[in-house]
Amino acid sequence: MSKEYETVIGLEVHVELATKTKIFCGCSTAFGGAPNTHTCPVCTGMPGSLPVLNRQVVEYAAAVGIATNCTINRFCRFDRKNYFYPDNPQNYQISQLYLPICENGGVSIETPDGGKKTVGIHEIHMEEDAGKLVHDEWGEASLVDFNRSGVPLIEIVSEPDMRSAEEVIAYLEKLRLIIQYLGASDCKLNEGSMRADVNLSVREKGSSEFGTRTETKNLNSFKAIARAIANERERQIDIIESGGKVVQETRRWDDAKEYSYPMRSKEDAQDYRYFPEPDLVPVIISDEWFDEIKSKQPELRDEKMVRYKEQYNLPDYDIDIITANKRLADIFEETVKLGSNPKKVSNWLMVETMYLLKEKGLEPDLVSFSPVNLAKLIKLAEDRVINGNVAKEVFEKIFDEDIDPEEYVKENGLMSVNDEGELRGVIEKIIAANPKSVEDINSGKLKAMGFLVGQTMKEMKGKADPASVNKILKELLGI
């Protein structure tokens, strides 16, 4: 290939908000109900029903806007987007076009070369989700479940500021963390509570004009996004190189087959005929309300990272892992507040917790043990009531069942034996039974020490305090 091409990418990210009820009716948003058990005349589009806006949706949307440096439109409105599709019972979606709640924001991301860049956010608007279509395997029909119909979404529309899959993923991770920290959504790509559509075009390097873009949908993981971007870039370059023209269209990605295909036929005119939604009155965000939303903003990750460095003097590596998930950061802070040493808390989270999560195939969001129990465990280990190996064993119990480590250690007799007399007796026996090792140690092979320590621990069923064992051994061997 003689020419060099640049990829230009913008994203439309849909995020399902963490409200208890739908955007325009009092139906539950809970996941997994039997089909149509969370429906009412409003969210099934029955004639004569009227939508009433959920206040919490406005607050979450504004909170995300503030956290992503957007201007919050103090006067905003809903609009009707008209289209026919069986998962859309009203034959229109209530969305925002003319006066979205947030505009002109941006977030800073790290680029693959270690630099920083800002990805602009064109707007964030509020809208409702559609129902779910299931193909009926037995008949020539599809089945519709409207439980998701009317679940509140925000759509975050970026500027075409990204140039690679790495930048796209950095941007998505940034958004995800901000929104998770706000508690506005759990942002799970694989469960659909965060969905990204990729707008992509290519142009010759150095050109300032944009090429024709396509929109790719159905991307359910970061890996799928990266693959779809690489594939679409190549597809467009092939078209251009062979003298063709890229067609502006919406394509659907099939991650199993690693290719995309155009989604809609030509008969489906894409003409949404938006107009102001007559059934909903405008939203005015007063100064008081704005200040109230702003005052509720939690400390976000970037601020936390700076503070952890200053306040706890943790290594960057630790900070990166702990703050990458709000749950871990919360547990860290609460445990430290209970008086535990920050670096020790960090170690339990970074090493053992991450290990157990991986081992059990769990997401960090699912960590459910209480900081009190972690603090107690750290204290037990610090006071040498239990040794390091026992502590790990107890931690797994805390991780799995959130047991009280003090009670657990007592009930299971896991306290270390620090009693000099008892330990001394055992170690004397071990020394007497292993003359070869003693000989090795006396001739300078100190490695044999480890063997004797191991034998002692075995005799003590793992409950000896290693420091005491070492001390007594050295004393008895005269080294």
Added chain:
Amino acid sequence: MANVISDETIEYVGILAKLELSDAEKEQAKKDMGSMLDYIDKLGELDTSDVEPMSHVFPVNNVFREDVVVNGDDSANILSNAPEEKDGSFVVPKTFD
């Protein structure tokens, strides 16, 4: 009538509205739409440069619900509106994404 609706336009509007019109109905619809647009043009003769576009009749803002679940399982009732029902779902013509 000042506004003349072309065959292509009426075809396109038919697709958008999911309506299949006979030739006679198309002719009638062309006439009706033309006269509607004439009426709109009449309104366009007024100077509205200082008038805010109106989206709502009454000056009412901020009508909200609190985020509290008030609806239970009403699926039997809701599904009684379905022309056809199966396994608790609405049956629609076979549709692919």
